[in-house]
Amino acid sequence: MLTVCAVLALARIDAVPPGSARTIGTVLIAVAVGLALSALWEMVEWAGWRFISDEIFVGYQDTIGEMAVGGVGAAVAGLVLTRVRVLRPDAA
Numbered sequence: 001m002l003t004v005c006a007v008l009a010l011a012r013i014d015a016v017p018p019g020s021a022r023t024i025g026t027v028l029i030a031v032a033v034g035l036a037l038s039a040l041w042e043m044v045e046w047a048g049w050r051f052i053s054d055e056i057f058v059g060y061q062d063t064i065g066e067m068a069v070g071g072v073g074a075a076v077a078g079l080v081l082t083r084v085r086v087l088r089p090d091a092a
Contacts, residue, residue, distance in 0.1 A: 003034040003074045007081060027078035034074020038067045 007030050010016045016029055042063050049056040 001077075002037055003030050003077045004081065004086075006033045006037070007078070008086060011087060023082065026081050027075060030078025030081060031071055031074045034077065035067065035071050037074075038070030041070070042067065 007016070007026065010029065010033075016025070042058075045056060045063075046058050049058045
């Protein structure tokens with residue numbers, strides 16, 4: 001959901017190429033945004049482990065697994081965005 005919101009925000013401010021709403025470009029942008037968000041999540045998770053509780057699991061396998069799943073989820077979100085119209089043409 002965060003990836004979809006971020007991609008829509010980018011489309012709203014014309015930060016993505018025009019007409020990319022129905023192309024593979026949307027999927028690639030969604031994956032990039034999703035991976036960036038998952039990297040931020042991992043940094044927050046690490047900070048929680050470092051400064052709050054050492055019971056938070058932040059091992060290599062955990063980190064890579066979560067980022068991979070985040071990338072796949074973002075790709076699915078991008079595919080959905082190419083198939084479903086989510087921005088109204090009359091939206092300002």
